[in-house]
Amino acid sequence: MVLQHKNDQNYVPICLIAYGSNLSNKFGASVDIVEAALDQLSSFGLDLVRTSKFYRTPAFPPGAGPDFVNGVVACQTALSPSKVIKALHGIEADLGRTRSQRWEARVIDLDLIDFEGVILPNRETHSIWRDLTLEQQMERAPDQLILPHPRVQDRPFVLVPMKDV
Secondary structure, three states: OOOOOOOOOOOOOOEEEEEOOOEOOOOEOOOHHHHHHHHHHHHHHOEEEEEOOOOEEOOOOOOOOOOOEEEEEEEEEOOOOOHHHHHHHHHHHHHHOOOOOOOOOOOOEEEOOOEOOEEEEOOOHHHHOOOOOHHHHOOOOOOOOOOEEEEHHHHHHHHHHHHOO
């Protein structure tokens, strides 16, 4: 795929998606599940441009489960950020993701990290979520899309693979 320049009238935005898995299921081990998730992206309108290598990282908080397979992909998409999130949640559901507890072990996790540098819903709300203490982060989850991901700066399991893309 050829990257387009932002001034091109046919330009398609790029988003960054972080992925992780530390549980197996009927689709296979974590690596198999991640590969299945990445394979599904294009059917949801997310075209892979670059993919990081897979990284093995410990679960957070420490002792919360087996090590994760993590990485980051850059995708071109004509979807809006809210439709990207909906697509990612659809892929997670297709692969058996359930949500019962914050930061639990999971079959697949797909996070929209950045969408062309857009700040959503606004700078003030983004700052509030970015500045939460660790204790607050463990207890609260936003009920709306926050972009860029408000705690990406605190997550080496995202920052390191992001350098690959």
